[in-house]
Structures are given as C-alpha cells and as structure tokens.
Amino acid sequence: MLGLGTLRRVAGELRRDVRAAHERDPAAKTVSSIEVLANWPGVHALLSHRVAHTLEAAGIPLAPRALAYVSRSLTGIEIHPAARIGDGLFIDHGMGVVIGETAEVGENVTMYQGVTLGGTGFATGKRHPTVEDNVTIGSGAKLLGPITIGHGAKIGANAVVIHDVPPNSTVVGNPGHPVRVDGRRPEGPDADWVHLPDPIADALKQLSRRIGELERELAAARGEERDAEAEVVPLRPVRGPNPAGG
Helix, strand or coil: CHHHHHHHHHHHHHHHHHHHHHHHHHCCHHHHHHHHHHHHHHHHHHHHHHHHHHHHHCCCCCHHHCCCCCCCHHCCEECCCCCCECCCEEEEECCCCCCCCCCCEECCEEECCCCEEEEECCCCCCCCCEEEECECCCCEEEEEEEECCCCCECCCCCCCCCEEECCEEEEEECCCCCEEEEEEECEEEEEEEHHHCCCCCCCCCCHHHHHHHHHHHHHHHHHHCCCCEEEEEEEECCCCCCCCCC
16 A cells, blocks of 8 residues: 555665665765755666556556656666665666566665666566675676576676576676686675686686697607797786776
C-alpha cells in the first residue's frame, strides 16, 4: 500500500543516494545536496526507479513502465521497475546503463557509464546478475546472465562477465578473468583501471619466452648461431600515478 510510510522510505533512500554521490564523485564534493539532486542524472534515475518499483510492487499497471520510459529518455539510464536496488548505489555519468528485470544490486555499489546488467536467452525466471555489496563496475562492462558478483569485487572497464565472480577479486578481459591487484585484494570504489593486471599480455609473454627456449635448443642442435631474442614491448605503462587520485 502507498502511504506516508512509503514516502518516508523513498525520501530516506533518496538522501542516501545523494550522500553516495557526495562520497564517490569528486565533482560533487564541493556542491550542495540540492545541486546534486537537481543536476546528477544518476540520482534522477534512482529516484524514478524507487517510485516505479514501489508502484510495481503495489500491482499498479502501466504507470511503472511509463515512469521508467520517461526516466530513460531524460537520463539515458534504463532500470526495469522490477529490478531490486539497494541503498547507496552511485551511477557516475550513467549514459547507456541498463539494469534488467531480475537484476539485484546490493548496497554501496558504484557503476560507471555503459554498464549492462543483462540477461541471456529467452527463458523466464531469474536471468540477470546479482551484484553484492561494495562492488565497483567500470565503464562499458557487461554482466550477463544469472551470475553473482561477490562482495567487494571490481569489474574492469569493458569486461564481459558471464561467470560468478569471487568476493574481493578484480575481473578484466573478454571473457572476464578474476585477477589480483599487486597480490592484494582490491579495496574501495576507486577506478584505477590503468594498473589492473593484463592476463592476455601475461600469456603472450609466456608464449614468447617458450618460443625463445625452443629456438635456442634448435640452434644448439644444428650448431648454428642464434639471432638475438625479440622482446615483448608493453602496450601500457606498469608504473605511474593512480588516475583515481589515490
């Protein structure tokens, strides 16, 4: 039933959404809550979703999807009214974010633009991801199917994730591979994607090293001089400042 209790709950959720923007968006740290409420599309999309989800749960026809459609047109963020969103979700920029019908998002989750929580196939029932608390999802990442993203995980930009992700791990690549950052579990919602491990580059280095060993053995067997080994040139720096400011 809709009433004053529902309005108070939505207002409380809205305050937590604004607080999340202040805490996790450097651009919001020096502005008032009113300015965040007026100008942050991620906050607008979440407010619309809170209302649409309440209407959906109350069994009101047409209005929830109509509200979601208007919100998508204004913010570029599409959240199905039936999706379950926890407190403190922060959607930075947000253009192109899609959250499907059976998706579940925990508390204090951070998403960047272009993120998709999508389904696979045409089966009914649970078909979208479950994202647990304190997860960070990078720009353009695609999370597909009824998978679970564990507490505290980080999904790298443009990763395509189709399997469950362990807690406190970082996933990169297509398909996504869980990795570690400097041997430590990732902490916090920062977006230091520059220093993430690159499993594809690591595999190429191992392959290059093995080819070098085989060439040396072949040259020794033939009694020939072997040409100098070629080096694998890194495609990105392994050192440098954290672009997230950490």
